[in-house]
Amino acid sequence: MAEGKIVKALSGFYYVKEGQTVYQCRGRGVFRKKNVTPLVGDYVVFQAENEQEGYLLEIKERKNELVRPPIANVDQGILVFSAVEPDFSPILLDRFLVLVESKDIMPIIVITKMDLLDETTKEQLEQYVQDYRHIGYNVIKTSIKTSDGIKELLPLLDGKVSVFAGQSGVGKSSLLNAIRPELQLKTGAISHHLGRGKHTTRHVELIEIGNGLVADTPGFSSLEFIDIEAADLNLYFPEMVKWSEGCKFRGCQHINEPKCAVKEAVQAGDIPVYRYEHYLQFYEEIKDRKPRF
Incomplete structure (x- = not known):
């Protein structure tokens, strides 16, 4: 054995x-x-x-498992978002972050196509980068023309099982090609090098990149909060976990409760308003979810 x-x-x-x-x-x-x-x-x-x-x-x-892609024991999720084409979407990023945090997977945020920004949008995006770094997330910025950020990302894959996730068109394949050129992944479809045509079986494979393993599949095809209860949602917003220690009531949901330290932190600018608004939106979505039998 x-x-x-x-x-x-x-x-x-x-x-x-x-x-x-x-x-x-x-x-x-x-x-x-x-x-x-x-x-x-x-x-x-x-x-x-x-x-x-x-x-x-x-x-x-198993320490965790995902349904789509079907994979177990994932250490980290590389969440790839583009600065433009498609435009950076903080609400979509927060949705990914909640899903990843809920599975006990370490998120790493990668923002691609930084070199395509004009000055105004660059300033706006830099503010988002600062916000997420302030929360404690690792944010890496990459550009199409240079290998900026690639050198930063590669050592983070060492000894880990990573899943790359993000919208189509954000540059996941370009990023993997830059890290390991011999893969020659077709941009736009991360898994073409496996010879998948219309009639071949979809399958998941861990490929060696650097000294780590990367799941060769687009991650998280479902972005619904199927396994998350409304009462637990705040646990997946690290800045809320930090500030909630000052709330008057244990189990405070940071919505209508009095003397809520989280809401005070939002008003004081210590928690970005958009993060709190996304929390409220996700909370309602989970509350309105149809029960599954």
Whole structure:
């Protein structure tokens, strides 16, 4: 018996990496009985039948799992947003941040196409960058023409499993190509190098970039707050967690409660107004969510 990590899943086979060797493994019937599906990123116990094949015996406990893309044990989410074309959207970024925080995944914000900004919009965007850095987020700025920011991002991938996420057209593929040119990803479709045409199976694969692993799939196709309760939403706004220690009531939702330190911080300019407005909007969205049975 040996232990390894699933780095690819395709057509009922799980490719398990142990050291420098990758074994093509099948799952045991026991997983089906327990209704458990092995996922890319899983740490597993497997039995090698020869030097290339084996079968899975056990899936180790996961620290997190995503449904789309189906992947487990993600360390960080690289949230790629462009400065322009499409324009930078703080509400969409906050939506991604909440989803990532709720899965205990460390977010890194990357803003691309900085060199395409005019002076006015540049000033506005720099303010957003300062705001998010002040909250405690790592924000990296990159430009199309130079490798600015790439050198900053590469060491952050070391020893981690990362998922790249963001709208289409923001430059995710260009970014990965700049980090590892031999991938030659077609811009506009992160996974074309896997030879996926219309009739091939969609699959997730962890590819080595630098000294880390990156999920070769566009992350987070669903941006709905399916697994988040309204009462927990404020836990995924780090600046609210910080200021809420001063609230009069425990479990304060920072909406209608008196003596709320979070609302005072918004009024004093210590929490950006737009962040608080997004919080209220998301809160209402979760409250209005149809119950699932």
